[in-house]
Amino acid sequence: MNLSPLSNSITPPSEPDETLTLESHNPISPGQDLFFLLSDKILTLILSNLTKSQQISACLVCKRWLKISGGLLTSLRLLDWDFLDSGRLSYRFPNLVDVDIVQACIISNRNNSGVCLSDKFVSIHVDLFISDNGLFWKPEFLGARVIDRGVRVLAQGCRNLRRLVLLGASEDGLGYIANECLALQELELCSCTDLDLKGLAGFRNLQILKLVGSVNGLYGLVISDIGLTILAQGCPRLLKLELVGCEGSYDGIKAIGQCCQMLEELTLCDHNFEGGWLAALSYCMNLKTLKFQSCKFIDPSPGPDEYLGSCLTLEELRLERCRLRDKQGLGALFLVCEAVRELVFEDCWGLDNNSFGAASICRRVMSLSLEGCSLLTMDGFEPVVLSWKELKRLTVVSCNNIKDSAMTPELATLFTLLKELKWRPDSKSILSSGFEGTGVWQKGGRSFKI
Known part of the structure; x- marks a missing residue:
């Protein structure tokens, strides 16, 4: 088993209602386990105050301590798919609310290669082979049926999930999560198609969604206007939306603005939208924060200024690691965000004097x-x-x-x-x-x- 928690902080349980009492009328024999006299609530409180390394050591004491320590973990990044597929994940960690299974979905033989590929989204070990043109590698992923089966096991065992990161899940896999994990509020999807997003329609309380389309060197699935429209119709209660490596145009952003009327934050990372999409931002009537990250351009052809509209509720505009050579697109962005x-x-x-002057x-x-x-x-x-x-x-x-x-x-x-x-x-x-x-x-x- 190879597990790595996402955070070092563990939320301690609430104060136990009972107090520690020892039976004084029964003499304690030599070698007797005194911790056996403590209730699970009191022992949980004690273990929750240990450091992370101390908790790992405490797991080895006995099966009882192993079970209680597992209940303290709420956030986890899965590395071993068999651990999930066998059902041991939910048994070992019954109180999980934050799970990331992306790394476990990537087939990698660590014995053959010590090379690790790090991206802003995932970090994976890759297998290299040598050809006449140099070194090459090709990632392999678990099949959709295998992933959906594991997702179903996860949904049935961890019904209290609030955040989940998936890779390669189909419409059926998303449907399992939606039906079982009613408290899920934050979802991150990698390597999915437009039609897979139909599974989003079953999520009742989803508020934060990150959709990772194509990732350079890892996979190249396309999320287009079709997927954005399905997303918009299936998630009308979204508050935050992040689109990474997605394609689309005016129609996709317009659908999001019209359907997701509660949307307050929109992040676009390395997008490939067609010209003219900026005008659709005016349909986002309650948008407060607009972010651009690692974008090669803003809008290659924004069109006439009179058709751009304006985001009157916008409070924050952030541009991080973007190429701003497109003066026309940047000027159109400022016009749409004039209320910022x-x-x-x-x-x-x-970003030079002329572009900043706009x-x-x-x-x-x-x-x-x-x-x-x-x-x-x-x-x-x-x-x-x-x-x-x-x-x-x-x-x-x-x-x-x-x-x-x-x-x-x-x-x-x-x-x-x-x-x-x-x-x-x-x-x-x-x-x-x-x-x-x-x-x-x-x-x-x-x-x-x-």
């Missing part, structure tokens, strides 16, 4: 964070920041072309009005020298981080 209050750029390549249309920005944006200079940064009259928080880190020496008195005065300021554009930045003669340090009651 918090704007974050983190390690985005291609953000001035977002006049209600209260918080700006720039990190790792090396093409941006003070000439592009300052006019936009000065145009935001409601700006209260500012973070500038590792933006090497924003220099203290180019700072104007107007910008220095703005800094005195901020509630929070974190200013480290480069390793040579000395804020006090840049503010010499401006009187910026004469006002107190602000938070400055240098």
